Amino acid sequence: MTNHHSNPHLVVLSGAGISAESGIQTFRAADGLWADHPIEEVATPEAWARDPERVLRFYDARRDQVRRARPNAAHKALARLEADGFRVSIVTQNIDDLHERAGSRRVVHLHGEILKARSSVDARMRYPLPRGGIALGDVCDKGSQLRPDVVWFGEAVPRFEEAIEIVAEADLLLVVGTSLAVMPAASLIDEAPMAAPRVLVDPEARDLTTAGVHGLSLPAGEGVPLLARHWRREGRLWLPEAVFGE
Structure with a gap:
């Protein structure tokens, strides 16, 4: 395995919100x-x-x-980061295959795969x-x-331990399309290394972020490509001042 500096590890926790922009109904929306x-x-x-x-x-x-459905700009931006040499691991609550169709190769489906x-x-x-x-x-x-x-309600999440191990190796944790209130994302975020920045991309990010989480109040299809462009340009995972004002 290469060292972290030459090959930073982005771990993504994705949920229904990233697929919603591809036209897949979410469970929780009023019309869901x-x-x-x-x-x-x-x-x-x-x-x-x-x-x-x-x-x-x-x-x-x-x-x-x-x-x-078709992969949207958020799915494609993550796949392109991987193609450009970043290590990208995706832990998704989604049962669709949009990450894979966009080109991502390391995807763990916590809730199974509908296909x-x-x-x-x-x-x-x-x-x-x-x-x-x-x-x-x-x-x-x-x-x-x-x-x-x-995985139905009331059933165990078989790949949860695997997800914990992946998150524990993150250089940066990106949470997109799932609120930090929804299990298991809520508990997984605590498994990231202390030094790894945690970023939440969500239209409601301002209201959802907790201590130590940097919020970007944009839909997945805008926020993820925006971050990915900065990371690709610099060749590292960082919190761009222009975006987070830090």
């Missing part, structure tokens, strides 16, 4: 996903046990939305879904019904 679908009826293990067909239909519709199916008896058995959805009767290699490869 849960307006029509109570969480308990489509996104819990109990819902799956009670009415798997309804759950599969819900995720088929989400999958179509993800496939239609994969997985066995309902063995979580390690995953199957890509390049097209179509999951129907009742579609089974894994062990003969059990396939389910969406997403």
